[in-house]
Amino acid sequence: MSASVVPPGTPGPDLALAPEAWLAAHPALSSRLVFRHAAARFAEEDARVVFLEADLGGGGDPFESRHPQRYFNLGICEATMLDMACGLAHVGHTVIAHSFAAFGVMRACEQVRLNMAYARANVKLVCDYGGVAGAFFGPTHHAIEDLAVLRAMPNLTVVSPADGLETVHATRAMLAYDGPVYLRLGRNRVTRLDGPRPPFELGRAALLREGDDVGLLAHGEVGVSVALEAARLLEAQGLSARVLNVHTLKPLDEEAVRETASRTRLLVTVEEHNVLGGLGSAVCETVCALDLNRRVLRVGLQDRYDAVAGSHEALLRGHGLEGGLVAERILGVLPRTAVFAVGSEARRD
The missing domain is CATH 3.40.50.920 (Rossmann fold)
Structure with a gap:
């Protein structure tokens, strides 16, 4: 079984109620895998949440396993994925659209700009491989310009969590926020920061x-x-x-x-x-x-x-x-x- 999978009903802490304890029970999960579990858990609380995927997932993805009727793996077609995401948002869904940063931002840039940001669509564009996390895949898979591009788009909130715990809080916050959000994640780095921190709030350092x-x-x-x-x-x-x-x-x-x-x-x-x-x-x-x-x-x-x-x-x-x-x-x-x-x-x- 994939290391990313924690089957539903597995004994242990509840990610939504006790995220610190849940993370301690799963110390090897990177932030991008923590996000997948957080999205699946929070979707249990909101039937409007839909998850679109661009040829990622697989291996018993937690969202697909828990919510098969609300999970769509569309293949390598980021522009189409954003079109579909914004259409679903228009009829009342809260939509997660997930891909690599280099493709979700750059390949689908026009769709992000016009359909998502301009229209204030309730779409959460979540992208892995931020920065040079793609490493050995080379510059085609590096995302070194994405923040500059999306920061310049009106109406768009841009977030990058610092560790697994903040990924959980950021996922909850963006799903509760009514509007377009870009959530940027890495690849396989596992980060758990020590020490106290203030409550997570979008827009507040x-x-x-x-x-x-x-x-x-x-x-x-x-x-x-x-x-x-x-x-x-x-x-x-x-x-x-x-x-x-x-x-x-x-x-x-x-x-x-x-x-x-x-x-x-x-x-x-x-x-x-x-x-x-x-x-x-x-x-x-x-x-x-x-x-x-x-x-x-x-x-x-x-x-x-x-x-x-x-x-x-x-x-x-x-x-x-x-x-x-x-x-x-x-x-x-x-x-x-x-x-x-x-x-x-x-x-x-």
């Missing part, structure tokens, strides 16, 4: 760590993990880092950006996406619009396609997306920042 030297604003599973590791390494060097999990890229929590800028000397964005157009760009726009007077260091995928196949971790290192490399960049920048006004006081390095 989550403070994971307090600090007053560096403000690390991170998006997605890789971005948040790398930011937390960089914060730990910086602490060993005598620098404290505030870590903000910006799980909702759009609408951006501008007040959280403002507060982080007021409390720290340098803003650093961390994301598994091209440094152009994603979180880094969104934060820079906010810093300029609100006149926050802070330098922003953007960490992410460099503006290139990786034609050389390799592991996910190797590709991330090649782009500098590793805790130690991020900490080194920050240590190289801070000494060059002479005087910063933090609140009503001036601070020097």
Whole structure:
């Protein structure tokens, strides 16, 4: 039986009522598999939820197993899938449309724009293989531009959960939200973050760590993990880092950006996406619009396609997306920042 399958009626915690306990009972599931189980469980509470698939699933998929009359695997036809999803939404369904990010966003871009975003269709486009998680499949399966493209579309909410628990909360939240949502996931990375966190709310960033030297604003599973590791390494060097999990890229929590800028000397964005157009760009726009007077260091995928196949971790290192490399960049920048006004006081390095 596939590792992704937890048969209905299996003894153990209820994912909806006790997600932390459920995740502890299934420690090997990646966020994309956690999403599948969460969608199947929450669909038990809402008969309007329908799941469309673009040649994925199989192997006793939890949604197909529990709700066979509401599960449709359409094959490799993302544009058609989005057309069908928006039609079903028009007659009252809450529709999940699932594919790889490179195909669900780029191949079906016109359908996402006109049928989903423009029409405010109640469709949840959920895509795996965000960033370079496709790794050895090469640039055809990498999604390094998807956030930039969808962030520019009016009416569209854009979310990337940081770990398995946040994936459960994000799935519940997007199904309860009446409108188009893009939920971006990775591939096989298994992430379970420790420590307390505030309740999940679409559009509201989550403070994971307090600090007053560096403000690390991170998006997605890789971005948040790398930011937390960089914060730990910086602490060993005598620098404290505030870590903000910006799980909702759009609408951006501008007040959280403002507060982080007021409390720290340098803003650093961390994301598994091209440094152009994603979180880094969104934060820079906010810093300029609100006149926050802070330098922003953007960490992410460099503006290139990786034609050389390799592991996910190797590709991330090649782009500098590793805790130690991020900490080194920050240590190289801070000494060059002479005087910063933090609140009503001036601070020097």
